Amino acid sequence: ETGVTQSPTHLIKTRGQQVTLRCSSQSGHNTVSWYQQALGQGPQFIFQYYREEENGRGNFPPRFSGLQFPNYSSELNVNALELDDSALYLCASSRTGSNTGELFFGEGSRLTVL
Amino acid sequence: GENVEQHPSTLSVQEGDSAVIKCTYSDSASNYFPWYKQELGKRPQLIIDIRSNVGEKKDQRIAVTLNKTAKHFSLHITETQPEDSAVYFCAAGSNNAGNMLTFGGGTRLMVKP
Numbered sequence: 001e002t003g004v005t006q007s008p009t010h011l012i013k014t015r016g017q018q019v020t021l022r023c024s025s026q027s028g029h030n031t032v033s034w035y036q037q038a039l040g041q042g043p044q045f046i047f048q049y050y051r052e053e054e055n056g057r058g059n060f061p062p063r064f065s066g067l068q069f070p071n072y073s074s075e076l077n078v079n080a081l082e083l084d085d086s087a088l089y090l091c092a093s094s095r096t097g098s099n100t101g102e103l104f105f106g107e108g109s110r111l112t113v114l
Numbered sequence: 115g116e117n118v119e120q121h122p123s124t125l126s127v128q129e130g131d132s133a134v135i136k137c138t139y140s141d142s143a144s145n146y147f148p149w150y151k152q153e154l155g156k157r158p159q160l161i162i163d164i165r166s167n168v169g170e171k172k173d174q175r176i177a178v179t180l181n182k183t184a185k186h187f188s189l190h191i192t193e194t195q196p197e198d199s200a201v202y203f204c205a206a207g208s209n210n211a212g213n214m215l216t217f218g219g220g221t222r223l224m225v226k227p
């Protein structure tokens with residue numbers, strides 16, 4: 001069984017730039033969620049994708065956007081990067097309709113904005 | 115929206131002692147309460163979860179209790195070991211809403227040998 005994989009693992013951007021982060025969900029999972037984890041804090045929910053559509057969103061501005069592809073993989077795009085966007089971005093996959101709904105996290109993409 | 119508060123933020127115990135971490139939540143619609151362990155530089159991993167139709171769940175040295183009326187839930191680790199040292203996060207969500215979780219701020223547990 002293949003786990004959740006994310007790329008890139010680390011990246012550095014400057015303020016105002018755009019970034020795309022990628023996530024491959026665990027085999028058999030159809031739902032992908034993205035979380036932002038600032039240093040020393042708990043993960044914060046950004047949004048969730050199911051059947052290639054956003055079906056839930058946290059308190060993040062529209063410059064955070066995403067996609068889900070037919071193979072259930074996903075992208076997170078952030079435009080007009082700000083210094084406060086520096087964080088670990090975690091992707092989690094799950095299976096909507098399962099009894100548990102357990103989230104399986106990837107190792108994350110650490111974004112530094114200078 | 116949901117708000118989850120977690121205490122304490124740091125906890126230091128001697129090996130073999132018990133550790134208790136407490137969380138409160140605000141949204142009465144939440145019905146799923148997982149606990150995640152995150153080691154330094156690693157992904158969060160689910161260690162135990164509880165749903166609102168039960169009050170307690172145990173898995174070896176780990177137990178979770180839930181008080182729906184008071185809107186609080188707790189993680190109990192008995193006979194702590196150095197490898198239990200990590201950051202622990204509680205979370206709340208609703209499996210009617212795709213388990214979009216709201217996390218607490220985390221507890222850094224240090225187990226001294």
